[in-house]
Amino acid sequence: MSDTLPYATRFGSNSGQSTSRRDGVAKVTGAATFAADNHPQGLLYAVYVPATIARGRVTHLDVAAAKAHPGVVEVMTPQNRPALAGDPDSKPFMFAFRFEALQDDTVRYANQPIALVLGETIEAATEGARLLNPQYQVMPPRVGLDAEAPYKVVVGNFGRPGETVHGDVAAGHAAAVQSVDVTYETPAQYHNAMETHAVVASWDGDQLTLDMPHQAIVMSRGVFGYYFGIPAENVLLRSPYLGGGFGSKSIANGPQVLAILAARMTGRPVKLMLRRDQMFGPVGHRGATRQRLRIGIDEAGHMTVLEHEALAATSTFDDFVENAANASQGLYAAGALRSAHEGVRIDIGTPGPMRAPGEASGSAALECAMDEMAERAGLDPLEFRLRNYAETEPGTGKPYSSKALRACYAQGAERFGWAGRPLKPRQMRDEQGMLVGWGMGTALFPAPMFAAQARATLRPDGSGLVETAAADMGQGAWTALAQIAADGLGLPLDKVEFRSGSSDLPDGGIAGGSGHTATAGTALHAAGVDAVRQLTAMAVSDPASPLFGAGNASIVARDGRLFVAEDASRSDSYADILARAGGQALVGTGSGGRAPEAAGRHAMYSHGAVFAEVKVDPDLFQIRVTRLVGAFAAGRIINPKLANSQLYGGMIWGISFALHEEARFDPRTGRIMNADFAGYHIPVNADVKGLEVITVHEDDPFVNALGIKGVGEIGITGTVGAIGNAIWHATGTRIRRFPIRIEDLLAHA
């Protein structure tokens, strides 16, 4: 960026404002078009038939009965399923998972697709699916973490090692004067975005158009191109809005691939939208874990060792293992650190990345174990964490790119009123006699960047057009990214048109890992800066411009004009500069990403501290989180309103994890028996009584040029543990299994 304008001079006129969602009105009035809102001419409706056993073979499908039903057009089974160019059991790229697309009659988990029915109406297809009345040869399913012997994970998700060791673990244990050795369990959880997975697929020869909510819009072209044997450029994927993704809309799945195949088979556009119960199987989930934590401390309360082992469930045919133990890396200054993972293969759909994958379940167990250690040491839980505050990344010794965690602790504690907390449990009651407890946890989430491209056009009238295929899952990409882009162009927000959410635009990268704003934002900003750099070159070499002869470096851009920095009386408008140059639009390009050297020099994380108050009925044990205060340091905040909403949302995920979400498997059949929203609970408004977010200012010169980290997922980390710890503090009972239920507390009464 050395030959461009210093960004700092132009950064902040739009960024930093609490601009309301630009797509908000469209969404609340129903004008926003989600994938399944598309109804092309000649549309057929697809319904997939889910397996009702978890392991075995399909021996019979009554295709004749289904086809005889009025309105049923076609039934796709392994017998007549057209060939796919790419094998669904191959893993040709990083985000490819193996999936079931009617390769054969094997059933590998409940709810896997075993047939697809196409109808003129959704009702006809639904009834056709029922009439298939599958018959099976059933094998005993493997259910739960103990169903099979575990295996050691050598290479974990996304290439991370299965085991990480820093320092001498045995020596750390030997040096400990006090220790805890505790085991926590977390259940299988299913993403369940409000908008279930959907696709409307249309073929025109070898050109494929997909209306499909997707978290990785441009990358997915190559994915679908691979399975259908067409070049990536032949795929147009439109995903202007997602009704939530949570990680599960970044990966190709069987039902969607089958619907696309059905469109090619029938020569008609096909729509498929999963039913709620079908969300529990083929579209990923967070695998169940059992985590053992061993912590040792010396006399001064310093951790001599932190050992975190996680066993997690995965499928019999693919490898995603919730990498929970990694949550213990990067946070506390323990003398020795070990994180290790094991998997167990059972008859479930393959887990996948879900809402802080690994970090959420790992943090839940870690923060509770830390609380247990503090309790044993007789230390205030916050004091214990401060004693083990890491000034450099534990193990690696790398400096943090920025770390305002101390300020998070201080400001969060202050706002919450933590100082008055009694050390012992069961000390506090409210006026109604409810037990009151306070707990806390540290929040930590990596600040990654992926790769993105963007284009910024200055139009002859001086307005801007910025383009990148970003994904808005509801987090506010339409707004926050436009704010950054407008700053890059030196234009007010309303002078910038933003095109996004379609695969024919420059690659906006993946909306995941809490790195989307950082990555796509950097690309957009750089593209704007590039356009303005070109414009500046034109102006300073144009004798008709008031800027003629000024050096590049002395020019600033603001509100659609270029100024001489030291002399605001010398300025020229974008429109005038372009008009004199012949009235052509001017195009800048930019990219976002992080060089490996930069990534290697610093440890990069967002940090936070979450404080929870719970009330528990002393006899009936109903639990309510009455207050949550989260203080987060996450680099530069582009839009405080949106960022706070993200952090609120993350903390609500935390309530959900701590108290509600759990898929309950029938141990005999391996089927999930609460696969709807009446049974699979997430918090309702009444469960979210008091939420407060503080964002702690943080300048980070290393994460990227704009200093952006991420706020998407960090809110869930810290929160689950804080709630578990608060429940202990209220009741004196440690529940080492999530979600914490009424009957768990009753059992200890």
Next chain:
Amino acid sequence: MNLFDYTRPASVEAAIAAWVPGAAWLGGGTNLVDLMKTGAMQPGKLIDVTRLPGLDRIETLPDGSTRIGAMVRNADLAHDAGFARAFPMVAEALLSGASGQLRNAATVGGNLMQRTRCAYFADPHSACNRRTPGAGCDARGGDTGGMAVLGWSPACIATNPSDFCVALAALEATVEVQGTGGKREIAFADFHRLPGDTPEIETALQPGELILALRLPAEAAQFAANSRYLKLRERTSYAFALVSAAAALRLDGGRIVAARLALGAVAAKPWRVASAEALLVGQAPEPALFARAAAEAVAGAAPSGENAHKIELARRIAVRALTAAAQGTPDRMPALPASVFGEPAHV
């Protein structure tokens, strides 16, 4: 969903004449249509009874009883000021159920007839004696945390999920029904059935009979000052009861002169135990007394699976509901009706 006929008769007589075996009355559809979507229910004909004339009224009859038409929506009943004043416990039970949207759609008749939430019942791929007589019961040995602890049989361990019905049972409502054989009345205690060997027979309603109305006797309003419905649930709102209790007392000179106690979500019907109520009458309202009555109310309870906790919780919620009833009905409906966290109402 199967193909079905749909008809919306203009009169009760026409509705009854329209009934054929395999037909189903359609109220708000919030329960029936869900079950049709899973395929658990496949009626050949839906008879939409929501527009039948005269069945959407709440009236006071000459004998002082209150008559509620079967088509009155749950929300309209709960928010009727006169009704809520006379029967606060019923209003509280209604408002603790489902969500605002569902209560707007759900009818009184449909609430009385709502089916169990047993997941195996709703899933046509599971064996279920209640859905298919003689098929077996896949719930036993499966996911049983929410199943019955009272009145269950080897044939079926499901519970009745209604909140409304628990309060109605405690207040001795009467159900007015009409079929081809004419009109008749069914006492609430006889309305829902325990499973025995015939779990498929859920109520005293004969095939083709239609619920016209509910009646609450004049005496029921005498509990207005001391009655509560309390419901324990796994989230603060919008959840079915883990266990619940309706408790109503009439106090006079520091003594209980009449008492009602019914438990919810513990059996295939609201669970009312006369001997538990009898224990209370003539006594001063005290914790020890409530503990004895509650213990009596769950006498004979037995887990039907991994659900022994429900017995203890039912006992405890009964104590709490009796205690709350003795303290007096709150002046305003709590912001969280029936919740142990029931905060003061919004003004």
